[in-house]
Amino acid sequence: xxxxxxxxxxxxxxxxxxxxxxxxxxxxxxxxxxxxxxxxxxxxxxxxxxxxxxxxxxxxxxxxxxxxxxxxxxxxxxxxxxxxxxxxxxxxxxxxxxxxxxxxxxxxxxxxxxxxxxxxxxxxxxxxxxxxxxxxxxxxxxxxxxxxxxxxxxxxxxxxxxxxxxxxxxxxxxxxxxxxxxxxxxxxxxxxxxxxxxxxxxxxxxxxxxxxxxxxxxxxxxxxxxxxxxxxxxxxxxxxxxxxxxxxxxxxxxxxxxxxxxxxxxxxxxxxxxxxxxxxxxxxxxxxxxxxxxxxxxxxxxxxxxxxxxxxxxxxxxxxxxxxxxxxxxxxxx
Amino acid sequence: xxxxxxxxxxxxxxxxxxxxxxxxxxxxxxxxxxxxxxxxxxxxxxxxxxxxxxxxxxxxxxxxxxxxxxxxxxxxxxxxxxxxxxxxxxxxxxxxxxxxxxxxxxxxxxxxxxxxxxxxxxxxxxxxxxxxxxxxxxxxxxxxxxxxxxxxxxxxxxxxxxxxxxxxxxxxxxxxxxxxxxxxxxxxxxxxxxxxxxxxxxxxxxxxxxxxxxxxxxxxxxxxxxxxxxxxxxxxxxxxxxxxxxxxxxxxxxxxxxxxxxxxxxxxxxxxxxxxxxxxxxxxxxxxxxxxxxxxxxxxxxxxxxxxxxxxxxxxxxxxxxxxxxxxxxxxxxxxxx
Numbered sequence: 001x002x003x004x005x006x007x008x009x010x011x012x013x014x015x016x017x018x019x020x021x022x023x024x025x026x027x028x029x030x031x032x033x034x035x036x037x038x039x040x041x042x043x044x045x046x047x048x049x050x051x052x053x054x055x056x057x058x059x060x061x062x063x064x065x066x067x068x069x070x071x072x073x074x075x076x077x078x079x080x081x082x083x084x085x086x087x088x089x090x091x092x093x094x095x096x097x098x099x100x101x102x103x104x105x106x107x108x109x110x111x112x113x114x115x116x117x118x119x120x121x122x123x124x125x126x127x128x129x130x131x132x133x134x135x136x137x138x139x140x141x142x143x144x145x146x147x148x149x150x151x152x153x154x155x156x157x158x159x160x161x162x163x164x165x166x167x168x169x170x171x172x173x174x175x176x177x178x179x180x181x182x183x184x185x186x187x188x189x190x191x192x193x194x195x196x197x198x199x200x201x202x203x204x205x206x207x208x209x210x211x212x213x214x215x216x217x218x219x220x221x222x223x224x225x226x227x228x229x230x231x232x233x234x235x236x237x238x239x240x241x242x243x244x245x246x247x248x249x250x251x252x253x254x255x256x257x258x259x260x261x262x263x264x265x266x267x268x269x270x271x272x273x274x275x276x277x278x279x280x281x282x283x284x285x286x287x288x289x290x291x292x293x294x295x296x297x298x299x300x301x302x303x304x305x306x307x308x309x310x311x312x313x314x315x316x317x318x319x320x321x322x323x324x325x326x327x328x329x330x331x332x333x334x
Numbered sequence: 335x336x337x338x339x340x341x342x343x344x345x346x347x348x349x350x351x352x353x354x355x356x357x358x359x360x361x362x363x364x365x366x367x368x369x370x371x372x373x374x375x376x377x378x379x380x381x382x383x384x385x386x387x388x389x390x391x392x393x394x395x396x397x398x399x400x401x402x403x404x405x406x407x408x409x410x411x412x413x414x415x416x417x418x419x420x421x422x423x424x425x426x427x428x429x430x431x432x433x434x435x436x437x438x439x440x441x442x443x444x445x446x447x448x449x450x451x452x453x454x455x456x457x458x459x460x461x462x463x464x465x466x467x468x469x470x471x472x473x474x475x476x477x478x479x480x481x482x483x484x485x486x487x488x489x490x491x492x493x494x495x496x497x498x499x500x501x502x503x504x505x506x507x508x509x510x511x512x513x514x515x516x517x518x519x520x521x522x523x524x525x526x527x528x529x530x531x532x533x534x535x536x537x538x539x540x541x542x543x544x545x546x547x548x549x550x551x552x553x554x555x556x557x558x559x560x561x562x563x564x565x566x567x568x569x570x571x572x573x574x575x576x577x578x579x580x581x582x583x584x585x586x587x588x589x590x591x592x593x594x595x596x597x598x599x600x601x602x603x604x605x606x607x608x609x610x611x612x613x614x615x616x617x618x619x620x621x622x623x624x625x626x627x628x629x630x631x632x633x634x635x636x637x638x639x640x641x642x643x644x645x646x647x648x649x650x651x652x653x654x655x656x657x658x659x660x661x662x663x664x665x666x667x668x669x670x671x672x
Binding site: 088167171215 | 374375376381384385389393395396408413493496567571572575578611615616630
């Protein structure tokens with residue numbers, strides 16, 4: 001537990017680390033998904049290519065979208081892109097920086113899937129076994145054209161009765177797997193060279209602009225978080241006040257309608273203060289029913305403080321309250 | 335757990351230690367990758383050499399570049415190299431030190447891959463099976479075959495299940511021969527690398543040790559300075575955001591007071607802190623307006639000095655003239671929504 005907490009804290013230290021962590025997790029998840037996938041090629045001429053290429057390209061799209069969804073920064077970026085300028089100008093460089101960093105992180109898991117697929121080879125064998133030239137392989141050279149298509153399509157299925165112990169099948173399989181692995185390693189090599197050049201050459205071009213863009217994109221993220229925290233804090237206080245008023249007003253109502261003896265002086269602060277004058281079974285039930293049927297208005301300004309439930313029944317002069325007021329129906333009986 | 339935490343902290347203590355950790359992880363990852371990789375020799379004369387040597391040499395190159403990519407120091411090095419001189423001179427010795435230390439760390443995973451591959455033997459067997467000396471190892475009395483046929487037969491040596499040249503040369507003999515050469519190469523390679531590392535480490539203090547210490551110190555310094563700068567900027571951004579949001583709410587409540595001609599809040603003494611924390615927003619309509627305004631009209635990135643919290647009552651001492659008009663615009667916006 002301690003170990004997880006430390007790793008967690010390390011990744012939480014700034015939001016870029018969090019994103020790197022999520023990106024790494026998605027990459028591991030994509031490898032795990034591939035190994036647990038039960039690949040089963042249909043071994044039919046018309047379906048092989050669709051299945052093989054489908055397995056190779058559809059999960060990466062899904063993983064890419066997941067990478068975008070799980071990345072909090074993508075919402076921040078969209079908001080920054082779509083907001084009206086208002087008093088604060090929009091900086092295109094910041095938006096571009098955020099967009100490119102989101103895309104880079106989202107691309108890692110799909111690329112890992114494609115490379116693992118290619119290095120494993122099953123997808124390519126399934127997709128392209130029917131497209132080979134049968135003359136290259138001894139076992140298929142002297143077979144008629146329609147038959148050869150059927151046979152080639154069955155190559156990915158080792159357990160098919162026609163294909164068991166067929167040396168030409170193994171030759172085709174090896175050939176395709178060799179190409180698939182070569183393609184996989186080449187793609188990996190190209191991507192790594194691109195990443196290396198990007199990292200090496202980036203400081204050579206407008207480094208100052210990059211530092212500014214990075215700082216302000218970090219700022220926007222922090223500002224959004226602090227705004228949400230402030231709103232949370234505010235809503236907690238608001239709710240607290242609202243509920244206090246509600247209890248006070250219930251207390252008033254009970255006093256008005258039931259003529260119960262008022263609280264006995266100062267000695268009753270401690271526990272009874274918390275009870276808000278509501279001290280028996282029926283009163284609590286009434287309070288709960290009122291809370292459900294007649295929630296108090298969302299207004300804790302001073303003018304409303306004394307008798308919120310009583311005031312609700314009388315029309316209010318202020319225009320701003322008319323909007324919130326119209327939401328609550330008038331009640332004549334409680 | 336304690337031990338783990340100590341190890342973790344040790345690696346975090348500076349960038350070099352952190353990179354040592356990454357370097358170790360990559361070395362382990364490279365052995366794992368090799369064992370997980372399904373080596374599949376094509377067993378065809380034209381492809382064997384390319385495949386075998388490709389698997390032997392391409393992944394180490396990838397791992398080498400990956401070692402650079404994962405190293406944060408690379409952008410630091412490039413930055414230090416390309417920055418304008420300004421008021422701080424540049425020391426090429428420091429740059430050389432940083433590059434050497436990065437290159438040394440990046441070399442470890444490729445060396446591990448090469449060693450593991452050579453010691454395992456599959457790559458060399460696949461690449462050089464067509465070059466096996468048939469005269470010495472094979473059956474000399476076998477009827478002569480054409481060169482192409484011999485090549486095709488020998489190419490199938492790594493694929494035991496389709497090998498059909500048992501009369502020419504026994505599969506086990508050829509595989510043992512090739513694997514023996516491969517392992518000898520592997521051990522020689524490991525010995526060479528270790529000797530090289532030993533020489534570099536032990537002979538370095540003999541050459542300009544003082545200059546080396548200087549370069550190491552200043553390269554650590556640049557690293558720490560950059561980290562501290564990033565942390566300071568983050569702290570600053572946090573404080574900036576807090577004040578900006580606070581001023582946004584204050585500005586809003588002040589404008590509300592002006593727009594709706596409320597009596598100034600006669601906050602009774604007991605409301606005190608809670609009322610202040612409510613930032614003057616005490617009903618749903620006002621909160622909705624605040625949230626809408628936050629999206630449609632974000633406050634400018636310009637903090638007011640703390641002395642004058644009022645939204646549109648600027649005394650204007652040294653303030654840019656746009657502010658009063660900005661506040662007035664805010665007021666007008668609120669009117670239109672009521």
